[in-house]
Amino acid sequence: MRDFVVVGAGPAGSRFARRAAEAGHDVLVFEQGTVGEPLACSGHVSRDIWEYTPPGAREELLQNEVFGARFHLGGPDSEPHRFYRDEPVSNVIDRVGLDRTLADAARAAGADLHENHTVLSVTEGREGVRVRVRGPDGVETHAARMVAGCDGPNSRVRTELGLPDPDELLHGVLGFTDEPAAEDFVDVHLTVPRFFAWRIPRGDAGVEYGLAVPPGGDVRDRFESFTAAYGVEPDRRCSGLIPIGPPSRVTGRRSFLVGDAAGQTKPFTGGGILYGMTAADHAAREIDPTDPGTLGDYERAWRDDLRTDIRLGHLVRAGYSFPEPLQRAGMAAFSGEIGVHMDRPSTLFSTDQLRALLSF
Numbered sequence: 001m002r003d004f005v006v007v008g009a010g011p012a013g014s015r016f017a018r019r020a021a022e023a024g025h026d027v028l029v030f031e032q033g034t035v036g037e038p039l040a041c042s043g044h045v046s047r048d049i050w051e052y053t054p055p056g057a058r059e060e061l062l063q064n065e066v067f068g069a070r071f072h073l074g075g076p077d078s079e080p081h082r083f084y085r086d087e088p089v090s091n092v093i094d095r096v097g098l099d100r101t102l103a104d105a106a107r108a109a110g111a112d113l114h115e116n117h118t119v120l121s122v123t124e125g126r127e128g129v130r131v132r133v134r135g136p137d138g139v140e141t142h143a144a145r146m147v148a149g150c151d152g153p154n155s156r157v158r159t160e161l162g163l164p165d166p167d168e169l170l171h172g173v174l175g176f177t178d179e180p181a182a183e184d185f186v187d188v189h190l191t192v193p194r195f196f197a198w199r200i201p202r203g204d205a206g207v208e209y210g211l212a213v214p215p216g217g218d219v220r221d222r223f224e225s226f227t228a229a230y231g232v233e234p235d236r237r238c239s240g241l242i243p244i245g246p247p248s249r250v251t252g253r254r255s256f257l258v259g260d261a262a263g264q265t266k267p268f269t270g271g272g273i274l275y276g277m278t279a280a281d282h283a284a285r286e287i288d289p290t291d292p293g294t295l296g297d298y299e300r301a302w303r304d305d306l307r308t309d310i311r312l313g314h315l316v317r318a319g320y321s322f323p324e325p326l327q328r329a330g331m332a333a334f335s336g337e338i339g340v341h342m343d344r345p346s347t348l349f350s351t352d353q354l355r356a357l358l359s360f
Contacts, residue, residue, distance in 0.1 A: 012259025012276030013150030014102035019284030036099035040240030043095035064203035145289035155261035166263030167245025172212035175234025267313035312345035
């Protein structure tokens, strides 16, 4: 019997598999397709990402450094509010390459990772779990002490075990052009319902365009209008769901969710790479596969770490729907040099941010 079966080899799943294997656990990982494909997530991340990658990853994956953002209340020609630092605020990376790098690190740590294996069913018992998968050689059944659901917004593990869904699922669309963009600011447009649209320069790799809206928000038409306003026709596109708001419980009797499956994302951007890997580290530290009682330790640990930033993130997102005069006033008050961490809205109250405001 394995210690853990991990379903999903995105950043959260591969990070947990790596850390659990490094702790001496027997870890089996299943990825539905090829690791990193299809792409359904932005490559704009905080610089903290490199703390979770093996040596040399930055040199391989970095595409651009970002020093700030221009916020627009209209289209590309509208007057922006600039937020910036004198040093890089965030990085743009090869997003597919990140997944593969993290998966390779999990394998190097001893995790047994299999691609092109689709989970068909998951059942919990008193002593463990049974996971049925379909792979290239047919249907297999594997036994483990616990199962980790790291399988994204439409988590099969979550559905099979009756765990609650995230509060909300947004529909996001990404598009890419290949023309090099030697810029160091991203553009954010508060022009879609209850969220935003974005343009991210990726250096020699081109430009990423995207937006997300609640279900029924005419996402494709809005995306067409958004890219047309920039005068571009993306060379390739992808889409996916973005979970917002973790449910009240992400653990079962012998199961737990991590990452997008658990709604461990930033409510104000939808990004979940750093939050998911942070939660994965808590899971690897707290959960003993022989003791189901430690699942509660995981629940407490990740919520204690991320709760404040998730709550503040909801408040930031609420500002996207404020009347335009309030938005203008708010952005005017905070525009200029910033000291805020892009993944941690709690840093709005940090010494760095206070110093930046006083300097402004």
